[in-house]
Each structure stands twice: as C-alpha cells, then as structure tokens.
Amino acid sequence: MPMLLLSRKSVPTPNDFTEVQHALHGREFRAEELPFPEKRLKEYVNAGYVSVRHGIIPLNENIFDLLTGKKKWLCVRCGNREQESFAVCSCARCGSKCVYCRHCLTMGIVRACTKLVTWCGPVPELRLPEDVLIGRPLCHWKGSLSSDQQKAAEALLQALEARESFLIWAVAGAGKTEIIYSALEQQLKKGHRVVLATPRTDVVRELLPRIRAAFPDIPVSGLYAGSKETIPDAPLVISTAHQLIRSANRFDCVFIDEVDAFPYHFDAMLDYAVRKAAKPNAPFIFLTATPPDILKNAYLSGKLRGVMLARRYHGYPLPVPRFQWIGNGAHAACKGWLPYPLSLWLRERITQKRQAFIFVPSIALVHELTELLQRSGYTRIAGVHADDPHRHEKLADFREGRLAALVTTTILERGVTVPGVEVAVFGADDRVFDDRALVQISGRVGRSGDCPRGDVVFFHNGKTLAMIRARRQIEQMNRAGGFK
Amino acid sequence: MRCLFCGADFLKPLTFQTVFVLDDTPSFCDTCRGRLAAIAPDACCRCCGRDLSLLESTAVKHHICQDCIWWKHSGRNGLYGTNNALFSYNPLIKEMITRFKFRGDTALAAGFACDLRCAFHRIVKKGSTWRQRLFMTDSSQFVIIPIPVSAHRLRERGFNQAEVLAELIGPPIVQGLVREKHEMKQSKKNRRQRLASRESPFQLNKECIHLLENKKILLIDDIYTTGVTMRLAAHTLIPAHPLSVDSLTLIHG
Structure with missing residues (x-):
C-alpha cells in the first residue's frame, strides 16, 4: 500500500516536466491529440500544472433560454455561438448523443465530451540568441522615420x-x-x-x-x-x-x-x-x-x-477618388461589350506607362472582364481572385512590370504596395465595396515618394452612400493632415 | 436555408410541397448539388452500380462492366448479388467524404437522406411483386446491415459512418456483423492488396442470427471501390441463411 500511495503522489520529475511544458505551453490541445499518453496527464493535473476544460459548454445568456429550456452551446476553442453550426451526433466515446462544433472542424473535431488541455504552470524561459542578452540593438532597419512617425x-x-x-x-x-x-x-x-x-x-x-x-x-x-x-x-x-x-x-x-x-x-x-x-x-x-x-x-x-x-510618410496628400458614371458595367461585360470610359481610361494608363489595378466585385466578373479586355487587344492583362492557384505568380509578374493591368477582387485591397500604380473600381456601387474597402483601395495609389500622385476612379451605376463616405473620409484626413 | 456543405444561403424552389409542407431537413444548395456526379439508375452497371457512361464502350458487355465480369469468373461472388451506388467519385464528393468520415462532420450525411431513402425504395420495389407491394408486406423482408468498423476505429473516429447512413434510411437495422480485428485502412491500400485479401475481417453477430434467416439483406457502406469488403461480408453471412445479399453505397469510386 505505501508504494501505491507514493506512486500516486509522485511529483513529475524536472526532466519530463520541461518536455511537457514545452509541448503544452501557449497551446491548447484536444486530449486525444496530445503528444504523450493521456495517463501522464493526470499527474500534471494533480500537480496543478495543466488545466483541462470541456470543449463545448452550454450557454444560457438570458432568462428566456432558461424558461423555454432551449439549449444553447458555446465552442470554447473557436468561440462559436451560432447555434446553426452546432450539430448532434451519436458518439462512441461517451456512449450518448454528443454536440459538436461544425465551425472549427478543420482543426480536429471538438465534441461536448472532448477535453481541451493547456499548460497553466510556470512559463518556460525563452531561448534567445546570446547577442540579445548582451544588449546589442536588435532592429537593423536602416531607414529613418518622419517626425509624425517618430511621435x-x-x-x-x-x-x-x-x-x-x-x-x-x-x-x-x-x-x-x-x-x-x-x-x-x-x-x-x-x-x-x-x-x-x-x-x-x-x-x-x-x-x-x-x-x-x-x-x-x-x-x-x-x-x-x-x-x-x-x-x-x-x-x-x-x-x-x-x-x-x-x-x-x-x-x-x-x-x-x-x-x-x-x-x-x-x-x-x-x-x-x-x-x-x-x-x-x-x-x-x-x-x-x-x-x-x-x-x-x-x-x-x-x-x-x-x-x-493623417499624413503619408512622404508628405503628399492622399489621392481623392473621382466618380464616373458607367451604367450597368457588370451587365455590359457579361454581354461582351467593353464600356467605353473604362477602355479610354485603360488606354490612357498604357500610353502614360502607368500600371493599373481594376477592382471588380465578384470572381465571375474577374473572368468575364479579363477575357473581354484580352479580346479587345489589351494583351498584358491578368485576373486574380482568392481561389486562383497562380495568384502569387501573377502578382509577382505585376510587381516586376510584366503586366500592364491586373483585374482583381477585393483580395488585393490592402497590404499590397506597388509603386506608381493607379486604380479603377469597376462597379463601385456594388454591396461588396463598403466605405472601408473603398478607402483602402484608394490607398493603393501614390504610396511611394517617387510618384506620390495618381488617379483613383470609381466607375459606378449610381453613387452609393459608401462611395460618398469614402471620399469624405479621405478629404477629412487630408484636411487633418494640413492640406487645403 | 443554409447549405450543409458550403454554408451559403439558398432558397428551395417554390413547389406545392415546399409551400405547404413544413420541412426543414437540411440539404445542399443547387451549386453543390450540381457539382455532384449522380448516377442514373438506368445507366449503371447491373452488378456494381457504376456509371457506365464514364467507361469506354469496349469495357462494357451487356450493361456489365469488366470488373464485375472478372468477379463472376473468379467464383468469389457467392451469395452476393448487386450493388447500388448514388454518386460517382469526384473531387467534390471526395471533399465531402473527408469531412464526413475523417473530420467527423456527421451532420453532412443528413443531406443525402432523401437520396438514400429513394434508392432504398427503388431496391425494395425492384425485388417485389405487385401483390406484395399492394399489401406492403415486402419491405419487412429487407434487413439493413451497416458494414461495421473495429472497436479501435470506432473509438478513434467516434462513430461508424455506415451506421450513420443506415440510420437515415431507418428500420429495420440489424447489427448482424461485427469486426473484431483491427486492420490497416482500406483507403491506404492499393487495388492489388485489396483484392488479395481473402480472409473475412467480419464475424456474425450470434445474437442476431435468427433475425436474418430467409430475409433479403441490404449491406450499407459509404463507398464501393473494388467490392472485396462486400463480398467478404456476404461470405460471412452464409451461416445465417439469408435469401439474398445486396448492397447500397453512397459512392462508387
């Protein structure tokens, strides 16, 4: 008997302690996908180093739920509380009907009987290279900040x-x-x-x-x-x-x-x-x-x-978008007519040797418009969208100047910097383009100090509130930045 | 309605049924449906249920494909009759089956409930006379047996995919077979390895033998690939003296 007691109370030795600590710290595992056997887990839970919680918990937000007795759930891993994306299955592990979350299935199923395991003991030391401890500067960026940035x-x-x-x-x-x-x-x-x-x-x-x-x-x-x-x-x-x-x-x-x-x-x-x-x-x-x-x-x-x-680092104002009516552009493109204003705009860009983004509201329209433009004699044009397997190659081609224009969905609306680019939004009245998206899209233009100006044009079939708000916001920012 | 697979909102077409019958069984949207390759019941192989329009005409003789002719000559058919499949294997159904079987999204199966039930009725109809049909005595002759998985796999996966499909069709489901041995996944083997297996991984469930005697048995599984599993299961069922053994699978691939 003493032996038994001893073995149950045994504290994990420091050796395997660090191993488990590194495996678990900062991460949340399902009990079945732990990198070590579940039996060892118990020692750590008893020692208070590891916390275990249920994957899905009932969620009763208000008195109505209590009164009607309708059960609501919350997935602890992904935070899903949309009741439509929970489903019930008969589970062989717990032997009864089990709720599971359909929202985060790709990361392994979380059922009501699933246990989520995480480390709550001492935080492991970060293993940093020697230089850091000596106190040498870490940041090797050579550029300089403008006074606004510095502040x-x-x-x-x-x-x-x-x-x-x-x-x-x-x-x-x-x-x-x-x-x-x-x-x-x-x-x-x-x-x-x-x-x-x-x-x-x-x-x-x-x-x-x-x-x-x-x-x-x-x-x-x-x-x-x-x-x-x-x-x-x-x-x-x-x-x-x-x-x-x-x-x-x-x-x-x-x-x-x-x-x-x-x-x-x-x-x-x-x-x-x-x-x-x-x-x-x-x-x-x-x-x-x-x-x-x-x-x-x-x-x-x-x-x-x-x-x-409110000012860009190079000190020039933001380009303010202009609106141009184009009629039902999407309809025209489907019929195989290239709207004249767009064609004219694109020809101007090509004669001025400026590259252009053409934003469109849907993937289908990317295909239609790219094909239409290519048929109309614009050769160096490609279309990208989220499901396109070659989108990184096409974007790289565009950056290196091999493409004159890129037809794109909103995936390129932010985080993409190509110097000297100009932008058209084709069908800016679509619901997809809310005011934030339009501000971001306008922000693609004039980002480099070498060519801080450029044309932003919204081709539309009737101005929307989003378009007007976007323009107003840009003008406000310019005013706050001390222009005009 | 929300599509079970892609999550897109869609409207069911306006028909008398959708207007007057309160029906909220989950289903797939038209786009997902359109991308599934359904097998037409009159254009499939009489034995394995594969879509014959996908094969070259030289590989087909009298509405029977070459694989089934091979099976016939091999003498391993035994009691086993025909297979019925609903869909051909294609990228979309592959994605669906991965999500359903390996990720554990059992709710996805409910989208096929209607198709499975229709197929079941067609099979019942085919094997019965008008008199049986009139007095509705025939369906009691059919017994549904889902292909079992081993206890180890059941614990790992949490459910038996064949059983989930069988439950959608409804009674009379009988757990006539058990699988005691734990083996490598069939989907990890190649065709030759699969065809080489002669030893049945299944055993008869002793408690259910009396339920199977003189009954038509319908085996249910998610996918029919080479047909080995079905034939081994049919072979195992011989001591229970069933009338016939057929099968229904979601996919032929």
Missing part, C-alpha cells in the same frame, strides 16, 4: 510601458509597419512573446521578409495555411488570425494589423482566437487606416490610447 512611435512605447492598449490610426501609406519596429524591439528585449496578427495570408507573406530583414538575430515564425516557415516557440510570430485558434494564453503583447479587414469584420471567431492567444492583461496594438466604430469611438472619447497619422 507616434514614442507614444506607442509609453503606452506599452504602462501595458495599455493602443490604436494607430494612420492613413494608407503612412508607414505603419515602420512605426512598430521600436516597440517590437522593446518588447523582445524584455523577453516577451509577441505576435503580429493580420487577417490575410498575402499580408503575412509580404510582412515576413520585411520583419526578418529588420530583426535578423531573432527567430521569426510565419504562420499561415500551408506555411513552411514555422519555428516552434519563436519570440516573434507573424500569423493569420486563423492560425491562432490553436494557441491559448501565449503572447505578452499582440499587434493586430488591419483590424477592420474583411474576415475579422465578419467572423467573430477570429476575434475570439486572437483574444484567447493573448495572456490576460496583454496590451493590444491596433493598426488600421479605417478603424471600426467601436475602436474609433473608444479613441475619440479617450478610453483608448492612440495616435492619428
């Missing part, structure tokens, strides 16, 4: 000292990424784990080489679907919000680039994922050109610290 960077550093959240509200092309370099350096020197979350794979792919070049001594991990550049437990992680669902309680500081971009905006799950990945009380730094109303109001009423940058 913003200092304000950000102060906010981070106080561990407070911060909003960087900067017009497109103000150089947001450069502003955060000093803050990143400060956080990394303190030995914090930092994540830079963005909504889109394209943005991660663009940011990764830039950040790696700026911080050559630090292992930088890039997380996106199909990524081959992941480094386990890297101090600096650049990730799509989607990939953070598996993380829990991991980061001391979270930078969110383009807070208002499309997936966040629509998918509460990603917001939940980012919040879960951060430690409690971790400061959030939001970077955006078009803050959503919640953040905007919090900033304007002084609840949220922040800074507004």
